[in-house]
Amino acid sequence: MKPGYSCIKQIRSYFRSLSDPVNDDQLIVVGDRLFTDIVMANRFREKGWTDRIGLRSQSFVSRHATTSSSVTQSSTRDGSSADVTESNVPMSPALPPHRTLGVWTTSVWVREATLMRFCERKLLDGVKKWIIARSKARASKLAAQAKEDDVNDKFSGKDEVKRKTVGDQSQEEITEGEEAVLRRAFVHPLPPALPPSRKNGALRTLVNLVKSATSTINPISSAKFVTEVMSGIVRDEIVPSSPLSFSPPIQQVSIVSPESCTNEIEKLKDRPSRSLRRGTAVICGGSVAGLFAARICHEFFESVLIVEPEEWLTSEDAMRQLSWEQMHKRTRVMQYQSLHAFQALLLDGLAKLFPDLEEQCRRSGIAIRPSAREMNLAGPSVAIIPVPTRSYNGNLPKTLFQCTRAGFETLLRRMVLGRGRYPRIKQVAGTVVGVSPQLKDFGRIGKITVRGADFQLREIEASLVVDCTGYARAGAKWLAQAGYGTAPIPAGKLTLQDSKIALDSKLHYSTLTCNVSSSTLEKLPIPEDRDLETLFYALFEDIPENGRRLFVLTKADGNRLTIFVGQSSDELVKYETISTVRSLVQDLVPYNSNAPVPSWIFQTLDILEESRPELSYSHVRVPATAYIQYHKVANLPINFAALGDSVLSVNPLYGQGCTKAMLGAIALYTTLAQSETPEELPPDFSERYFKEHFNKTDSLWQTTRVLDYGVPCTKPIAGEDLSSGRLLRWYIRKLWSLAIKDEQARRVVWDGAMGYGTSVDPLNPWLAVKVLWNSVTGVWLSILPNSA
Missing domain, CATH: 3.30.9 (D-Amino Acid Oxidase; Chain A, domain 2)
Incomplete structure (x- = not known):
C-alpha cells in the first residue's frame, strides 16, 4: 500500500490498540507496489506458508483465541481496516508474540491487474517453483528418514515419548528447510544507509522502490530483476532468525548490480596496522591510477613503492598548492593540458579515501559544488536536458568544479605523498622494464626490474605488482616476456596476445x-x-x-x-x-x-x-581505445593487478577516465580485504581481482563502444562492423529526446553521466514504454509514473 494513503495510520493505530498489541515493527502492510510487495503477499497468501505458521502456533492458539476473534470483529467495524483485511485473506489463527503480521490489499491489486502485473506474477511463480524444488526434495527425504526412524525405534523398544520427540523434531526440520530456502531467495539484509543525496541515486535496490511513492523517481527495472535473479546476482546468504517466523526488524530484498560500487565506497576505511601483509606492493606508474592504487595498498602492505618515469614528479614542484604555477609539465599524459571532466561518483570515493578533501581542494582553488550541469543537444534545434533536481529533492550530488587535469593530479599527489599521512608510501624515479617469477613458484612474480634515472638496472622484490602505466599498457609486455599468459589454455580462456581488442573513433x-x-x-x-x-x-x-x-x-x-x-x-x-x-x-x-x-x-x-x-x-x-581482457587470460601470475587505462580506455568525451581508475581501486580494495592471508596473496587473488574489475568497468567499454559505432569514421573492432548496436543507439537517442521533458528519463541520463547509473537502468519497463510511445506518436506520456 502506498505510504501516502491516510488509512495506513488508522491500520497501525488499530493494531496497537489490541489487548495484545502489534507494534509497527511487527506489522507488514503489503500493497500494489511492483515485485517487492507482491513477493511478500504471495508468501503470506500461499496456504502452505500459513499452515506452517499455524502449525507452529498451535500451542499459542488457545491463549489468544479471544484476541483473534476481536481482530476480525474490529476490522469489520473500522472502515479502513475492513477494506484491507478481507475475507479471502488466509490468516494464521493466532499471532505469536514478537512475530510479524502480514496485511495486504488484495482488492487493490486485482483492480489494477494489468498485463505487466500478470507477467510479474507468472515470473514469480516460476522463480518460486525453481527455488523450492530442492526444499521439497529435502523435505521428502527427511520425512522418509523420520518414518524409517520411527520403525527402527519401535523394533528397538524405545518409548512413545522418545518417538514423539523425534517426530516433532523431524517435522520442524522439514518445515524449516523449506523456509530457509525461501529466506535465502527473497529475504536479504540491506546495505548501510546512504546519505540523503545518494540514497535515491541509481536505482540500486528494491527497497528504494518501496520508498519511491514519496519521491519522483526510483522505479525498479523488471529486466534487471529477471537478469540478476537468473544469473545468481542476488546475494546468497541465510538471514538468521527464529524457527517460528520472521523476526523484526523486517528484512527486505536487496538486488545490487555488479556494476554498482556505492556499497563498496561506503566500506573504504583505514585498516589497523597490525593486519598489514609483509613485503612491498610495487605500483608501476605514478599518475592518477597509480596514486589511487598506492593509497589502497597502504592499508594492506608494510611497504608501498611507486615507480614513476618522470623524475620531476619526485620534487616539490609536482605537489604545488596551485598547479598553474608549476614549472614543469607532464610529458606522458596526453590530456594534461586538455579539458578534463569529473563525475560525481569520483568525489564520493575521494571523500572516503581522504577525509580532509574539501579543505585541500579549497587550498588548491578547486570548488566542490552540486553537479548542476545541463546538457544542450544540437540537431534540428537546440534543446536542454535539465538536471533531475526534483527527483533528488533539491540535493544533487556534488562534484569538482574549476579543476583541470593538472590541478587534479597535483592535488592527488600532494594528498598521497606530500603531507606524511601515508608514511609507508615511497616514490622513486625510474621505468619498470620487466618482471621475474619466483624461483620456487613460477605462478608468482618475485621481482621487478627497474631502469633508474641514471640508466642503471636494479631489481626490487615485490609481493604485489600493479600496472598503472596507462596507454602504454606495459604490464602485458612484461608478462609476455616472462612467459605468462601462454599455453596451455583452458576452454573459455584466452592467451595474453589474443586478449586485446581495440577500436578507433578518430x-x-x-x-x-x-x-x-x-x-x-x-x-x-x-x-x-x-x-x-x-x-x-x-x-x-x-x-x-x-x-x-x-x-x-x-x-x-x-x-x-x-x-x-x-x-x-x-x-x-x-x-x-x-x-x-x-x-x-x-x-x-x-x-x-x-x-x-x-x-x-x-x-x-x-x-x-x-x-x-x-x-x-x-x-x-586521441589514440585508439583498447581493452585487455585480463579476466579471460589464462595463466596470469597470482600477484599481478592492473587498473585504469592499463586495462581499458574509453572515449574521453564522456569524462569517465578518473572514475574508471577509482572503480579499479575499489575493486583492488575489495579483493585485498577478502584475502586475509598474512604471508602472501592467496592463489586465486589475480583471478578474483580481474573478475571484480570486470564487473565494475566492463559496462563502460560496452556502452561507449556502441555509441562510437554510430560515428561513420570509427574503425570497429576486428570482426565487427558499425551496424552493431544500431537498435540500442536509436533507443538512447530517443531517451535523450524524452529527457528534455520527462523527469524519469533525465534522471537516468544524468545518473549515467555522473557514474551512478548501470547499463540496465535505461531499460526500465515504464521508461521503455514512454520512450517508445514518445518516439512513435510524439506525445509525452505524462500520465505514467515519475513523469515531470
Whole structure:
C-alpha cells in the first residue's frame, strides 16, 4: 500500500490498540507496489506458508483465541481496516508474540491487474517453483528418514515419548528447510544507509522502490530483476532468525548490480596496522591510477613503492598548492593540458579515501559544488536536458568544479605523498622494464626490474605488482616476456596476445586555455542563474554524421577559462583560435532554429577575443581505445593487478577516465580485504581481482563502444562492423529526446553521466514504454509514473 494513503495510520493505530498489541515493527502492510510487495503477499497468501505458521502456533492458539476473534470483529467495524483485511485473506489463527503480521490489499491489486502485473506474477511463480524444488526434495527425504526412524525405534523398544520427540523434531526440520530456502531467495539484509543525496541515486535496490511513492523517481527495472535473479546476482546468504517466523526488524530484498560500487565506497576505511601483509606492493606508474592504487595498498602492505618515469614528479614542484604555477609539465599524459571532466561518483570515493578533501581542494582553488550541469543537444534545434533536481529533492550530488587535469593530479599527489599521512608510501624515479617469477613458484612474480634515472638496472622484490602505466599498457609486455599468459589454455580462456581488442573513433581534442584578468572576468555576461565558480556550458551535436562535435565553455582553476572542441574525423581537425571556435558554434545550429545557442556564449567569446588574453593551445589526436581482457587470460601470475587505462580506455568525451581508475581501486580494495592471508596473496587473488574489475568497468567499454559505432569514421573492432548496436543507439537517442521533458528519463541520463547509473537502468519497463510511445506518436506520456 502506498505510504501516502491516510488509512495506513488508522491500520497501525488499530493494531496497537489490541489487548495484545502489534507494534509497527511487527506489522507488514503489503500493497500494489511492483515485485517487492507482491513477493511478500504471495508468501503470506500461499496456504502452505500459513499452515506452517499455524502449525507452529498451535500451542499459542488457545491463549489468544479471544484476541483473534476481536481482530476480525474490529476490522469489520473500522472502515479502513475492513477494506484491507478481507475475507479471502488466509490468516494464521493466532499471532505469536514478537512475530510479524502480514496485511495486504488484495482488492487493490486485482483492480489494477494489468498485463505487466500478470507477467510479474507468472515470473514469480516460476522463480518460486525453481527455488523450492530442492526444499521439497529435502523435505521428502527427511520425512522418509523420520518414518524409517520411527520403525527402527519401535523394533528397538524405545518409548512413545522418545518417538514423539523425534517426530516433532523431524517435522520442524522439514518445515524449516523449506523456509530457509525461501529466506535465502527473497529475504536479504540491506546495505548501510546512504546519505540523503545518494540514497535515491541509481536505482540500486528494491527497497528504494518501496520508498519511491514519496519521491519522483526510483522505479525498479523488471529486466534487471529477471537478469540478476537468473544469473545468481542476488546475494546468497541465510538471514538468521527464529524457527517460528520472521523476526523484526523486517528484512527486505536487496538486488545490487555488479556494476554498482556505492556499497563498496561506503566500506573504504583505514585498516589497523597490525593486519598489514609483509613485503612491498610495487605500483608501476605514478599518475592518477597509480596514486589511487598506492593509497589502497597502504592499508594492506608494510611497504608501498611507486615507480614513476618522470623524475620531476619526485620534487616539490609536482605537489604545488596551485598547479598553474608549476614549472614543469607532464610529458606522458596526453590530456594534461586538455579539458578534463569529473563525475560525481569520483568525489564520493575521494571523500572516503581522504577525509580532509574539501579543505585541500579549497587550498588548491578547486570548488566542490552540486553537479548542476545541463546538457544542450544540437540537431534540428537546440534543446536542454535539465538536471533531475526534483527527483533528488533539491540535493544533487556534488562534484569538482574549476579543476583541470593538472590541478587534479597535483592535488592527488600532494594528498598521497606530500603531507606524511601515508608514511609507508615511497616514490622513486625510474621505468619498470620487466618482471621475474619466483624461483620456487613460477605462478608468482618475485621481482621487478627497474631502469633508474641514471640508466642503471636494479631489481626490487615485490609481493604485489600493479600496472598503472596507462596507454602504454606495459604490464602485458612484461608478462609476455616472462612467459605468462601462454599455453596451455583452458576452454573459455584466452592467451595474453589474443586478449586485446581495440577500436578507433578518430577523435580530435582542441583546448584553448585563456589566462584572463580579474577585470575581464567581471565583464563576462554570466546569467543570473549561474555563477562564475560553477560556470559550465556544453553543446553536444546529436548528428553523428558530422563527427559528433562537442563544444564546452567552463571556468578552470585560477583566473582561467577553458574553451574546448571535440570532433571525430578522418581528417586533421584543429580549432586554434577563438574565431574558429565561434564559427563552429554557429554551424552547430541551423539558421531556422527556434532555440538558438544563448547569446551570452557569443558575447563571452567576443569579450575574450577583444581582451586578447594569454592563450595556450593543446591539440590531441586521441589514440585508439583498447581493452585487455585480463579476466579471460589464462595463466596470469597470482600477484599481478592492473587498473585504469592499463586495462581499458574509453572515449574521453564522456569524462569517465578518473572514475574508471577509482572503480579499479575499489575493486583492488575489495579483493585485498577478502584475502586475509598474512604471508602472501592467496592463489586465486589475480583471478578474483580481474573478475571484480570486470564487473565494475566492463559496462563502460560496452556502452561507449556502441555509441562510437554510430560515428561513420570509427574503425570497429576486428570482426565487427558499425551496424552493431544500431537498435540500442536509436533507443538512447530517443531517451535523450524524452529527457528534455520527462523527469524519469533525465534522471537516468544524468545518473549515467555522473557514474551512478548501470547499463540496465535505461531499460526500465515504464521508461521503455514512454520512450517508445514518445518516439512513435510524439506525445509525452505524462500520465505514467515519475513523469515531470
